[in-house]
Amino acid sequence: MDGRKKKFIKELLEKPRARRSSGLFIVDGPKMCAEVPPEQVEEIYVSEGLLASEHAGELSELLGARGFEVISDRDMKQISDTVTPQGIIALVRQRRTKGLGEILESIAGSGASGLIVGLEAVQDPGNVGTILRSAEAAGASAVICDRDCADIYAPKVVRSTMGAVLRLPVLQVEDLCVSADRLRQEGFEVLAAHLKGSRDYDMADLTGPSYILIGNESRGLSEELSDRATCLVKIPMLGHTESLNAAVAASVILFEAARQRRRGSGGC
Numbered sequence: 001m002d003g004r005k006k007k008f009i010k011e012l013l014e015k016p017r018a019r020r021s022s023g024l025f026i027v028d029g030p031k032m033c034a035e036v037p038p039e040q041v042e043e044i045y046v047s048e049g050l051l052a053s054e055h056a057g058e059l060s061e062l063l064g065a066r067g068f069e070v071i072s073d074r075d076m077k078q079i080s081d082t083v084t085p086q087g088i089i090a091l092v093r094q095r096r097t098k099g100l101g102e103i104l105e106s107i108a109g110s111g112a113s114g115l116i117v118g119l120e121a122v123q124d125p126g127n128v129g130t131i132l133r134s135a136e137a138a139g140a141s142a143v144i145c146d147r148d149c150a151d152i153y154a155p156k157v158v159r160s161t162m163g164a165v166l167r168l169p170v171l172q173v174e175d176l177c178v179s180a181d182r183l184r185q186e187g188f189e190v191l192a193a194h195l196k197g198s199r200d201y202d203m204a205d206l207t208g209p210s211y212i213l214i215g216n217e218s219r220g221l222s223e224e225l226s227d228r229a230t231c232l233v234k235i236p237m238l239g240h241t242e243s244l245n246a247a248v249a250a251s252v253i254l255f256e257a258a259r260q261r262r263r264g265s266g267g268c
Helices: 003-014 016-023 028-034 056-063 074-081 098-110 125-137 155-161 176-185 247-261
Strands: 026-027 041-047 069-070 088-093 115-119 142-145 170-172 188-191 208-216 231-234
Touching: 003 026, 003 028, 003 074, 003 088, 016 026, 026 056, 026 155, 028 088, 041 074, 056 170, 069 176, 098 142, 098 176, 115 125, 115 176, 115 247, 125 142, 125 155, 125 247, 176 188, 188 247, 208 247
Parallel strands: 041 069, 115 142, 115 208, 142 170, 188 208, 188 231
Antiparallel strands: 026 088, 041 088
16 A cells, blocks of 8 residues: 555554545444445455455455455554454445435334434544434434534544444534524424432423434533523432433433334323
């Protein structure tokens, strides 16, 4: 592999600007590489060691007819951001969600009640990735991130999503207040996870179109965004714990929404 290609891949791994300007990001590992839709695959690189291993047969089965370039184990280690590379990486084209209108059209076409998650300045890559994973598992329609969130295409975020970033529509916006105002106009309940919530999360009706707002790990939601909510909800705490990790809080509320929708009954 030539030096220019190595440098480009390292920039995709390390620099959000490189990912934005190229429209590409890195996926690593056999399972996730196999999950990338064929139309989004730009290039795939496989190490000589993986190709010669006992897993070579599984690799062929996973990748099917997708072409790939074989590179040395040394090159693979140089372009990987993990201590122990899995032996395969793919350069993948980012999935572009054009705007909130596209998300609303998709919800209308599905016939389901919309469930959208809004993330305000959630900065830990593991939290952002886990929320995307939980959102997909709970049946969410989309996730909306503001400009201060961790880059959804950063390697740590991508790995934490376990493939959800490849399938779940994610919209990146400048300001979540605009989306909250629009969704309220469209008939969505806007529920803010908040320590000063007046209603327990499982007493809110999450069966209809719902927009769940999750705030920064240390500061929570801004007052400006909280004021847009139709309801502030809280997760009751026992013991001396005051709050939950952002990803845990989001997951608790998302799966309560999924539970209510399965059973067709909400709270109040």
